[in-house]
Amino acid sequence: MKFKYLVLIASAAGLLASCKNNFKSLDTPTAGEADFSKYVAIGNSLTAGYADNSLTRDGQENSYPNMLSQQFKMVGGGNFVQPLLPGSYGWPSAKYTLGYQTDCKGVTALGPIPNPAAADTAGSSNRIGNIDYNNLGVPGIKVAHLGINGYGVFNPYAARFFRNPSLQTPLEVFLAQSPSFFTVWLGSNDVLGYATSGGEGNVGGMGTADITHPELFKTMYDSLVNNLVKGNAKGVLINIPDVTSIPFFTTIDRNGATVTAEEANRLNQHYRDLGYNHISFKAGQNAFVVEDDRVGVRHIEEGEFLLLTIPANELKCNGLGTMRPLPKRYFLDAKEVAVIREYTTLFNQTIQDAARKHSLAYMDASAFMRTLSSGFSWDGVKYSPTFVTGGAFSLDGVHLTPRGYALVANQIITVINTYYNANIPYHDVNKYPGIKFP
Amino acid sequence: MNKKLIFTSLALGIAPTLMAGSFQINLQGIRQTAMASSGTAKPWDASTLFYNPAGLSDLGSFQVYASGFYVSPNISYSQAPATGYRVDAQKLSSFPFAIYAGGAVSRDKRLGAGIGIFTPFGSKVSWGSDWRGRYLVRDISLACIQIQPTISYKFSDQFSVGAGLNYGFGSMEINRALPLTFTDGSDGAAKLEGNGTGWGFNIGLHYKPAEEIELGLTYRHGMTMKVNDGTASFSVPHSLQGSVPANGTTGFSTRLPLPHITTLGMAYNVNSRLTLQGDLVFAIWSRYKSLDFTFDENTALVQNSSEVKKNNNTLAVRLGANYKITQALELMAGFGYDPTPISKNYMSPDAVDGNRFIMSGGIAYTLGDMVSIMGSFQYTTTPTRYATHSPSNFGGAYEIKSFTPALGIAVKF
Numbered sequence: 001m002k003f004k005y006l007v008l009i010a011s012a013a014g015l016l017a018s019c020k021n022n023f024k025s026l027d028t029p030t031a032g033e034a035d036f037s038k039y040v041a042i043g044n045s046l047t048a049g050y051a052d053n054s055l056t057r058d059g060q061e062n063s064y065p066n067m068l069s070q071q072f073k074m075v076g077g078g079n080f081v082q083p084l085l086p087g088s089y090g091w092p093s094a095k096y097t098l099g100y101q102t103d104c105k106g107v108t109a110l111g112p113i114p115n116p117a118a119a120d121t122a123g124s125s126n127r128i129g130n131i132d133y134n135n136l137g138v139p140g141i142k143v144a145h146l147g148i149n150g151y152g153v154f155n156p157y158a159a160r161f162f163r164n165p166s167l168q169t170p171l172e173v174f175l176a177q178s179p180s181f182f183t184v185w186l187g188s189n190d191v192l193g194y195a196t197s198g199g200e201g202n203v204g205g206m207g208t209a210d211i212t213h214p215e216l217f218k219t220m221y222d223s224l225v226n227n228l229v230k231g232n233a234k235g236v237l238i239n240i241p242d243v244t245s246i247p248f249f250t251t252i253d254r255n256g257a258t259v260t261a262e263e264a265n266r267l268n269q270h271y272r273d274l275g276y277n278h279i280s281f282k283a284g285q286n287a288f289v290v291e292d293d294r295v296g297v298r299h300i301e302e303g304e305f306l307l308l309t310i311p312a313n314e315l316k317c318n319g320l321g322t323m324r325p326l327p328k329r330y331f332l333d334a335k336e337v338a339v340i341r342e343y344t345t346l347f348n349q350t351i352q353d354a355a356r357k358h359s360l361a362y363m364d365a366s367a368f369m370r371t372l373s374s375g376f377s378w379d380g381v382k383y384s385p386t387f388v389t390g391g392a393f394s395l396d397g398v399h400l401t402p403r404g405y406a407l408v409a410n411q412i413i414t415v416i417n418t419y420y421n422a423n424i425p426y427h428d429v430n431k432y433p434g435i436k437f438p
Numbered sequence: 439m440n441k442k443l444i445f446t447s448l449a450l451g452i453a454p455t456l457m458a459g460s461f462q463i464n465l466q467g468i469r470q471t472a473m474a475s476s477g478t479a480k481p482w483d484a485s486t487l488f489y490n491p492a493g494l495s496d497l498g499s500f501q502v503y504a505s506g507f508y509v510s511p512n513i514s515y516s517q518a519p520a521t522g523y524r525v526d527a528q529k530l531s532s533f534p535f536a537i538y539a540g541g542a543v544s545r546d547k548r549l550g551a552g553i554g555i556f557t558p559f560g561s562k563v564s565w566g567s568d569w570r571g572r573y574l575v576r577d578i579s580l581a582c583i584q585i586q587p588t589i590s591y592k593f594s595d596q597f598s599v600g601a602g603l604n605y606g607f608g609s610m611e612i613n614r615a616l617p618l619t620f621t622d623g624s625d626g627a628a629k630l631e632g633n634g635t636g637w638g639f640n641i642g643l644h645y646k647p648a649e650e651i652e653l654g655l656t657y658r659h660g661m662t663m664k665v666n667d668g669t670a671s672f673s674v675p676h677s678l679q680g681s682v683p684a685n686g687t688t689g690f691s692t693r694l695p696l697p698h699i700t701t702l703g704m705a706y707n708v709n710s711r712l713t714l715q716g717d718l719v720f721a722i723w724s725r726y727k728s729l730d731f732t733f734d735e736n737t738a739l740v741q742n743s744s745e746v747k748k749n750n751n752t753l754a755v756r757l758g759a760n761y762k763i764t765q766a767l768e769l770m771a772g773f774g775y776d777p778t779p780i781s782k783n784y785m786s787p788d789a790v791d792g793n794r795f796i797m798s799g800g801i802a803y804t805l806g807d808m809v810s811i812m813g814s815f816q817y818t819t820t821p822t823r824y825a826t827h828s829p830s831n832f833g834g835a836y837e838i839k840s841f842t843p844a845l846g847i848a849v850k851f
Contacts, residue, residue, distance in 0.1 A: 018817075018839070019817075019839045019840065019841050021514035021838070021839055023822055025822050026516060026835055027519040029520070030519075074521060377829065377831040378831045380571055380572070380573030380827075380831075381573050423519050425519050426517075428523065428570055431570075433619045433623045434618065436619045436620065436675075437618060437620065437678055438621055
């Protein structure tokens with residue numbers, strides 16, 4: 001009889017002890033067919049970790065390649081060295097921060113303002129090109145620049161960490177190492193400069209505001225990838241997002257010219273006097289008035305974009321966009337938008353062809369950004385391309401927040417896992433702060 | 439000075455995925471708990487009021503019954519594949535209880551009546567304020583007490599029926615982080631708390647075709663708990679205070695439909711010492727289609743929300759045995775399998791669930807045919823479950839284990 005009690009008590013105690021969760025059967029990370037022992041990231045500002053209109057040490061530490069390298073370490077990844085800046089206020093210019101500004105009408109509103117602290121100067125321009133870096137993101141670089149000898153002299157970021165800035169081409173720098181795994185996210189600047197200048201550049205030019213000639217793009221891009229895969233390296237080629245979907249172009253409302261009935265009459269009279277009978281304002285919201293080569297002035301139309309860089313006070317108090325038409329550098333007209341899309345598609349075709357040819361993984365960043373537009377959630381947070389509150393884009397409206405970069409890193413992991421049959425865990429997006437609100 | 443946001447607002451979708459399957463507590467009678475919560479076919483004692491109201495007349499005498507449980511589950515989350523990131527929810531204890539008074543009340547012993555006060559569901563989980571899923575839930579607690587006046591009628595020694603009316607009242611509180619960052623890097627927060635009430639009913643049949651066979655069939659109509667005067671409070675950075683309701687608080691209403699449950703039970707009295715019994719429990723969870731929150735004041739950041747739920751109807755199996763060592767001393771054991779209603783892609787950490795394996799045991803000692811003292815335990819475990827909450831894209835692996843001891847006393851008059 002007593003024995004039975006003892007059995008009962010003993011088995012109850014046994015069950016109590018086995019109450020701990022152990023996750024014994026949980027999957028473990030695997031590298032699949034890829035070898036992450038030496039990972040090199042090639043790209044532009046997005047790869048460098050640029051955010052809030054500048055590059056900082058924090059931004060570099062929160063770059064998507066650095067995040068990826070941390071995940072790769074769980075599947076045999078090696079050390080990942082970045083050309084870190086010393087300071088966290090931005091270099092060469094100060095980063096943006098969120099703060100209050102009082103506009104010309106006396107309205108105090110929250111918006112991006114240059115960080116009150118000065119930009120980082122001490123030590124930022126020091127040459128540190130004596131070692132190899134794994135993150136080769138160079139803010140501002142285009143595919144068109146890859147073959148320019150001495151490019152480092154003209155780009156302060158390149159000058160810092162290229163071994164020999166005045167005698168090397170970026171291509172040589174990018175190919176100087178033999179990675180076992182690489183990511184390439186290049187090409188955005190080959191169209192972005194044209195877009196952020198309001199379409200003021202030309203197609204085929206080499207200037208900041210120009211769109212790269214598609215043949216030059218293909219030649220340079222192919223020679224980069226052809227050489228990267230030589231040692232049997234594997235990698236991911238990432239395409240160019242639709243630049244017109246970023247907050248830099250979508251934040252200022254096309255129909256933001258709000259006027260009273262009296263003001264509308266005055267504006268209509270003004271434009272009639274100048275012979276522009278097609279300009280018509282009514283009380284309430286109106287489409288802004290812009291310059292036009294063909295008809296002189298007109299209202300901005302759907303499918304055209306206003307740039308985030310338009311001086312807000314000029315819009316609000318000095319008649320810009322109403323009494324004074326917006327100059328062409330402040331908006332993208334339908335033709336320019338078509339040009340941007342046409343060349344983005346061409347460049348992306350080149351990128352995708354290269355991925356196919358060399359059996360490399362291809363990440364459709366353009367499609368990913370589109371999912372962001374339709375509302376995208378990760379770990380309980382909803383992201384959108386909305387400026388400031390959307391959570392993914394930093395205060396410059398072009399580059400991403402640390403959480404935005406983490407989303408990109410995880411999307412790349414998804415692509416790697418699928419293409420290389422790997423099982424790499426996702427990076428923790430929520431460990432990074434969102435945009436800080438006062 | 440007029441402070442406002444220059445940019446367009448965003449809807450946060452304050453839609454706490456409140457709860458789903460796991461919050462049901464099948465802990466009522468001690469003997470039944472000891473037999474993996476089976477007990478529809480055989481009226482063991484006054485707790486039959488919960489398991490099958492038809493059994494009340496069959497008790498013969500009038501009984502008062504009380505049971506208490508100590509619930510303290512281990513709930514854990516792990517990233518998958520394993521990274522070392524793992525969170526064990528803080529162990530929170532709750533004490534479900536049941537009090538029943540009832541039995542045959544008429545002189546001919548045909549009419550039975552009784553009342554039960556018990557805790558039919560509840561849940562308490564705290565994942566911590568900084569864990570990865572904090573934007574879904576930091577902690578949640580649900581509590582409910584039900585009152586069930588019950589009558590039964592015995593048509594013959596073979597056949598009786600019973601019915602009960604259920605009134606439930608309870609409370610909810612959920613805390614979650616908001617993805618709005620203060621300058622010090624901390625998150626905003628939302629808290630939803632309120633009290634709810636609901637009505638339901640249950641009916642049961644008890645049929646004894648032969649001395650050794652007993653059958654039971656019950657239907658419990660799921661009540662819909664309604665919260666009409668909840669309070670939602672929001673803590674957000676100063677510059678966003680204009681985007682939430684005034685003073686950061688507003689009222690809200692919501693409702694939680696509980697499942698309709700049909701149970702078919704059979705007991706086999708093998709001999710004077712041994713009884714075997716089993717229940718098949720069919721729960722209609724699919725009626726819980728969405729979790730909707732309606733706020734008294736909608737603002738840029740706080741908007742009415744509706745979150746789709748995908749719940750499967752479930753069929754649980756519960757088996758138990760009771761062995762009389764002496765007239766006074768009984769031992770009980772049971773095994774059960776409770777599949778989860780929550781589909782793999784709709785599981786949120788505020789209601790973690792998996793297919794549960796239940797092992798149980800217990801002991802009862804009756805003093806002079808009047809007073810029974812009972813003790814039991816249930817051990818519940820779930821295999822590692824990979825699950826995702828698709829609406830918020832939060833996934834990982836979960837495990838639950840719990841050891842629930844209980845004590846009870848029944849007094850016959």
